[in-house]
Amino acid sequence: MKRIVSAALLGLGWMLSGAVQADAKAVEEALKQNLPTLKPDSVQPSPIPGLYEVMMGAKLFYVSEDGRYLIQGSMVDVKDRKDLTEAKLAGARLTSLDKMGVGQMIVFKPKATKHVAYVFTDIDCGYCRKLHSEIDQYLAQGIEIRYLFFPRSGPNTESYFKAVSVWCAKDRNAAFTKAKKGDTPDRKDCDNPVDEQLALGNAFGANGTPMIITEKGDILPGYVPAAQLVKIMEQQAADQPEPQAAAKK
Incomplete structure (x- = not known):
C-alpha cells in the first residue's frame, strides 16, 4: 500500500513539475509576442499566483501569465520582512561577476583571504x-x-582612457596604484574589459563610485572603511546562507 501511495505521489510530482514548466513556457511565448526583442534568461513562477519572475542578466522583473502586464520593483514578504527581489538579484549579480571571471579584474590579495x-x-x-x-x-x-572599472564619464573620455591604459600596463596593479595617486598613465591600448565592466556596472544600477558588491551579492554604495566593511561581511556570513553563485574562487 505504501509503495502504491509513494508511486502516486511521485507521479503527481512529475505532473505538477511539467505543468509549471508548461506555464512558464507559455509566459515566455506571450512575452515574445508582446516584446519580441526581449530575451529572458529564465522565466519562473513567483510566490504570487499568476505572476512570474523574468530574469535577464542581473535584472529581474515580473510579468502576468498572459504576458501583457510587466511590473518592475521589489516584492516584499511583509510577514517575514524579507525583500524577495533583492535576494534574487544578489545571486544574479554574483552569477554575472562569476561569468566575467576574476582574470578580467585587477585583484589585490591578502596573505589569507577571509572575504571577497x-x-x-x-x-x-x-x-x-x-x-x-x-x-x-x-x-x-x-x-x-x-x-572593476566604471569610468563615470563614459566611453572615450579621459577617465576611460586611463582605465584602458592601466589595464594594458605590464604591471597592472602597480599602474593602478600610481594612477590612484594622481599619476596619468602612459597611453596604451589593447584588448580590455573596460566596456564590459562599464556595462555590468550600469546593469547593477551604479550611479556613483566606488560601488562595492559583497560576497553575498549585496550592493554597498560609496566608500566603506575596512573595519566597517569586515563587520558587515561577517554579519552577512552569520545571517545569510551562501548564494548559488560562488563568491570565492
Missing part, C-alpha cells in the same frame, strides 16, 4: 582614491579586493 569584495571604481573618483589609499587596511582584515 568587488569594487567598481573610477580612476579619477576622490573616494575611490581614498579607498585604494587604504588598501593595506582591507588586506590586513583578510578582504580580497577585486576591482
Whole structure:
C-alpha cells in the first residue's frame, strides 16, 4: 500500500513539475509576442499566483501569465520582512561577476583571504582614491579586493582612457596604484574589459563610485572603511546562507 501511495505521489510530482514548466513556457511565448526583442534568461513562477519572475542578466522583473502586464520593483514578504527581489538579484549579480571571471579584474590579495569584495571604481573618483589609499587596511582584515572599472564619464573620455591604459600596463596593479595617486598613465591600448565592466556596472544600477558588491551579492554604495566593511561581511556570513553563485574562487 505504501509503495502504491509513494508511486502516486511521485507521479503527481512529475505532473505538477511539467505543468509549471508548461506555464512558464507559455509566459515566455506571450512575452515574445508582446516584446519580441526581449530575451529572458529564465522565466519562473513567483510566490504570487499568476505572476512570474523574468530574469535577464542581473535584472529581474515580473510579468502576468498572459504576458501583457510587466511590473518592475521589489516584492516584499511583509510577514517575514524579507525583500524577495533583492535576494534574487544578489545571486544574479554574483552569477554575472562569476561569468566575467576574476582574470578580467585587477585583484589585490591578502596573505589569507577571509572575504571577497568587488569594487567598481573610477580612476579619477576622490573616494575611490581614498579607498585604494587604504588598501593595506582591507588586506590586513583578510578582504580580497577585486576591482572593476566604471569610468563615470563614459566611453572615450579621459577617465576611460586611463582605465584602458592601466589595464594594458605590464604591471597592472602597480599602474593602478600610481594612477590612484594622481599619476596619468602612459597611453596604451589593447584588448580590455573596460566596456564590459562599464556595462555590468550600469546593469547593477551604479550611479556613483566606488560601488562595492559583497560576497553575498549585496550592493554597498560609496566608500566603506575596512573595519566597517569586515563587520558587515561577517554579519552577512552569520545571517545569510551562501548564494548559488560562488563568491570565492
